Amino acid sequence: AAETRGRWGLTPMTPNAATRARRSIRAGYLTRAQLTAVIGACAPERDRLLLRLMYSYGLRSTEAATMPLSDLDWQRGLVEIVRGKGSRSHTRTILRSLQADLKAWLAKHPGGDWLFPSPRSTAKPMTKWNVHRIFKAAAKRAGLPPQLQHAHVLKHSIVTHMLEEGVDIRSVQDWVGHVSIDTTVIYAEVTGRMNEAATKVADGLVGALEG
Numbered sequence: 001a002a003e004t005r006g007r008w009g010l011t012p013m014t015p016n017a018a019t020r021a022r023r024s025i026r027a028g029y030l031t032r033a034q035l036t037a038v039i040g041a042c043a044p045e046r047d048r049l050l051l052r053l054m055y056s057y058g059l060r061s062t063e064a065a066t067m068p069l070s071d072l073d074w075q076r077g078l079v080e081i082v083r084g085k086g087s088r089s090h091t092r093t094i095l096r097s098l099q100a101d102l103k104a105w106l107a108k109h110p111g112g113d114w115l116f117p118s119p120r121s122t123a124k125p126m127t128k129w130n131v132h133r134i135f136k137a138a139a140k141r142a143g144l145p146p147q148l149q150h151a152h153v154l155k156h157s158i159v160t161h162m163l164e165e166g167v168d169i170r171s172v173q174d175w176v177g178h179v180s181i182d183t184t185v186i187y188a189e190v191t192g193r194m195n196e197a198a199t200k201v202a203d204g205l206v207g208a209l210e211g
Contacts, residue, residue: 029156037142055154058176061128083177
């Protein structure tokens with residue numbers, strides 16, 4: 001199939017990929033209150049950290065589950081994020097808001113090379129299915145509707161919340177690791193944030209002409 005031209009001239013999406021992205025994004029995202037409720041419904045420290053980490057960096061289930069301990073560089077305050085699609089690597093700051101949870105979990109860490117070892121063997125990481133079960137159980141306890149009881153909704157949520165806070169599309173794309181900026185733009189379109197931002201800027205520009 002022919003590709004749609006990237007609206008920013010970079011890494012265009014195919015029409016089918018764009019359709020899937022719109023369908024997935026329209027399924028919904030978590031409000032701040034829902035997100036707080038889900039994380040609060042996680043009993044073990046490990047599970048709370050897992051979900052907060054996924055939300056913070058826009059991680060997919062596999063990306064979070066298979067994060068090696070060696071990707072945390074406490075000396076420099078950095079974490080290496082390896083994105084599953086194409087194994088792309090990004091360096092990010094270890095957020096101050098995550099440091100206490102990370103240190104609390106590491107103090108109780110059962111051993112092995114993985115940040116989140118498998119419940120069956122510390123020699124292996126968790127699987128994405130472990131992550132899905134953890135999120136779904138917490139989502140049910142928090143009373144979320146069925147369409148929001150999947151872990152990928154955390155990535156939808158951080159993208160939407162960043163756009164709501166006025167973070168520019170390029171920065172959001174880079175932060176969450178979208179290969180195509182078209183994906184990030186779709187979030188802005190579906191949530192109406194792009195029109196809101198344009199309206200605000202246009203209003204300010206026209207207002208400056210008065211007087």
